[in-house]
Amino acid sequence: MSSDSSSPQRPASEQFDFLIERIGALPLDEILRDLLRQSATTLGVERVGYWSMEGGARSIRRDLQYYLSTGSFDETPLRLESKTYPAYFGALNEGSNLVVSHDSMADPRLAEFRSAYFTPLGIASMLDAPVHRHGQLFGVVCHEHVGSVREWTAAEVDFARYVAQWIALAVEIDGRQRAEIALRESEARYRTVIEHSPTPTVVVDMGTGLFVEANESALRFYGVDRTSLLSGGPADFSPEHQPDGRPSAESAKEKIAMALSGEEPRFDWTHVHGDGHLIPCSVHLARMPGKRSERVVATVIDRTEQTRTEESMRRALEQERELGELRSRFTSIVSHEFRTPLGVIMSAVELLRNYFDRLDEERRSELFEDIHQATRRMGDLMEQVLVLGRADAGKLGFSPVPTDLAALCRKLKDEALSASGSKCPVTLSIEDDLSEAEVDEPLLRHIFSNLLSNAAKYSAPGSPVEFEVKREGPELFFRVADRGIGIPKKDQARLFEAFHRATNVGEIPGSGLGLLIAKRCIELHGGSIDFVSAEGEGTSVNVRLPLC
Incomplete structure (x- = not known):
């Protein structure tokens, strides 16, 4: 299988920098258009559409479709019912909801689309990324690749997920703005708006500092009954201090005073749920209608999902940076x-x-x-x-069997001498009875061929190498020690990273993979590896494996 497009060339965060100021300032429809266009252009996908869930996830409606070849949008609504496409809806409701299909025509999850949809339109591959809101599946960003079968890369899948997260953020902000606008539309209807708003909304009396009104959403948000909520104020349902270090009571009083003076402060806050857990949120304050009013309306947006999204984005960016460094x-x-x-x-x-x-x-x-x-x-x-x-990939098998460990170690020693041209003498020391050992011989060969090879490679000709094997309680203990160039202290923390080599190796050949491979094989045995090294003095590597 092959791809007709290349993976994103820049980090996703940079590609969407232009949206930071636009989200909240432009209508949601324009933000969606920007995101769909950017996703299609970056991934080289002919058709990218946004679909929203309806009827408790019983159906899905296409709101907007972008075509890369013509640069045009299609707003013609298209609806799919779960009863007609059960396999696809089942895939959307499984695991992470991400549907990655390299070969759509052969994917059983998409079999319902083959004759009526994929074949006429020439769709060969699909990549559907979920849009979540308040922990629920809210919509899907559908990438439909036209042409030959396409093998989606991990970077492309992450990029599609990133686009979906931006749409989730735009939808969330759009919903928040709509709630705030609705709250200010009419003085005469404010109580009705408060009562029926899906956004947690409370009214604070400046004279008493207590909540005097709250809608049902607020009661669910705080996790208490109405009597309990109305017997306290903002500081009573907040930790002693806010994340900025300021006392909650002092900060709340200041923000309420700003609202009474005519401002409409928006700020991040942390509340305490009735069960004790902290809720990150955004708060918008506005003075109640009426010139003499000493009350403030507070609308509260739970930022838990947004915080998770931001953390997910941060981890994705960190992984992308690590991937770039690894690639280099x-x-x-x-x-x-x-x-x-x-x-x-x-x-x-x-x-x-x-x-x-x-x-x-x-x-x-x-x-x-x-x-x-x-x-x-x-x-x-x-x-x-x-x-x-x-x-x-988890495909390196582990099959331990009873093994003559002493004989195997002698073979490993001889093979290491042969591979290095007997550059360094190897002293093998075997203690105790090791006849009960159960190991995976191929994995053991990976471990000690790498350790013995490194010991000889980074030592002067004729420098001795020690290979010690013994039993320590329920474990096998192995030690490979040399008197070679050693490992600089600044490199020791990264010793088991792929393709990383110590700064003092000079022109000595090597891939930077040997120790990582050894570590992976040791972990499959349920064992551990550590080392002691000093530059110019040599290295001692210790391996511990369960006896059986």
């Missing part, structure tokens, strides 16, 4: 690790091709050995990348 290190390591052996191979091949008859047998053997070693070096790197990929 990967490119640097792989390009170096392939360029050097490829240069060796090309040079050797050129010499053999042009001067084969003039080279003596010994020189030919040396060149063939150079080719063999360079090819092996590249093969080892690819094998490490594949092993790590399987481990991260």
